[in-house]
Amino acid sequence: MTLERERMKPRKVLQDKSTRRDIEAFLLGGSFAAVGVYHFIDQDFFEAIVPRWFPNPTFANLVSGAAEIILGLALIPKKSRRQAAWGLLILLVAVYPANIDMFINDVGFESNEFGKTVRVEDAPDVRFRNFIRLPFQFLFAWLIWRHTKKDGSS
Secondary structure (H helix, E strand, O other): OOHHHHHHHHHHHHHOHHHHHHHHHHHHHHHHHHHHHHHHHOHHHHHHHOOOOOOOHHHHHHHHHHHHHHHHHHOOOHHHHHHHHHHHHHHHHHHHHHHHHHHHOOOEEEEOOOOOEEEEOOOOOOHHHHHHHHHHHHHHHHHHHOOOOOOOOO
16 A cells, blocks of 8 residues: 555545544543533532522432433444434433523522532623523534434434
């Protein structure tokens, strides 16, 4: 094989639709799994995101974190990808009210005297950040939705 052909090989790999989908699934799944792990590492922060009207923030945090880990990892192998993608879409819909709540109530965060992250409503300078979160959820949903289709389509 010539040197020129060797240099062209990576480009051809990325042009392969199946390989791109595998890479995308790995990146998406890995990201969801990593964030899911942080639900357990930084519980205070994620529980502060849970709307006040939800009766048990710890439960919401741990269940959503576990779901992100399981479904994120399940998105990586082709065998479970479609089911995991549907599960992640359902999860995004389930947690979307928290994003709306953050925007409506200008939710921010601060550390209390014990070093615990707590929710602050009507926080200054958070409206834009909380607004930007809303459309990003649709971007994530679209990226995941692409993996609900059979492997031959996009």
